[in-house]
Amino acid sequence: MSAQEKNVTSTEDLRPMTEVQARQTREFVEGLNSQSKPYWDLVAVGDERSRDLHIIPELVILYADGVEDFNPWYEGWLMDQWRIEGSSPFGPAIVPPLLVSHFVLSVQFDHTKPFAIGSIHTYHDSEILAPIPVGATVRIHTKAVEKFIRRDRRYVRHVVTVTDVASGELYLRETRDILSL
């Protein structure tokens, strides 16, 4: 048995399921897979997209819990209180520094089309310019600036800005690369 094979963990170990769950999972995956197209083919240099994201407290909790970051500065929602103003060094609760960077993918990938599921995020250069209060609505703007091939792999580069819809304050500026099938 090779070292690679030895490191393979079975589905049963990682994610135990009954046959009902397994069938539902297969249907879901096959549905995603059947509609997917390579990201490379979906994007043209110069493509610009923009969406507004209302960063409600529950979204922040879902994001932070997913990476087990339990910093109380991010808590605009507590189990026994529900929505609260919260507290951080800036006053009320704030958003984790890279939360908006994560949601860029919901803008650079055209959300009206099936997701290009073979894509992999490979790089980001993020300027975190100002704290974002929980409850803010931000505008995420992306522009495809380059498509390039490196070592036989296809990449798409975007530049991104995230601004406050109400005040216009610039919160984040970013360059990021996606590896496409």
Add this chain to the structure above:
Amino acid sequence: MSMTPETARRPQYGAPAPDGLITGETPVGFELIGVKKRALIQLMGSRVWGRFNPNHWDTHYAHSTGLRNPIQTGEMCSAYLAEMCVNYFGRHFFRQSRMTCKYIASIHANEVITTYGVVRGKEAHDGGVRFELEIWAENEEGEKKTVGTVSVDVRP
């Protein structure tokens, strides 16, 4: 959103130091103690993380694309590294900072990842001190997964 007086009085147990742990006096070569996390497939496949792509949570699909196990979204590792930076820089990390991350190897389900950081440079300016750090994340076998840099202004 309303805030009850009881909520306002609650202490924030476990919060980072508001001003962080790094001061203008912190020397070049200082090593941060990072965070350690297991790449749990249930979190990797949650809706706000990797649910949109079965390579992040479905073993059968991952095998079909040549992966030995599902892989984390790179942004999860960036979030681990950012958590370490918030622990050390506190409020300073949220203003005029910069973080680069290059995902050089995939993080597979069930791997234990630890983050690291080292101060590689510092420069005083009128408003404080600008720190430059090397950051990275690796698994238990010392295989680097993500490498990057951080720049942060520590101001009085």
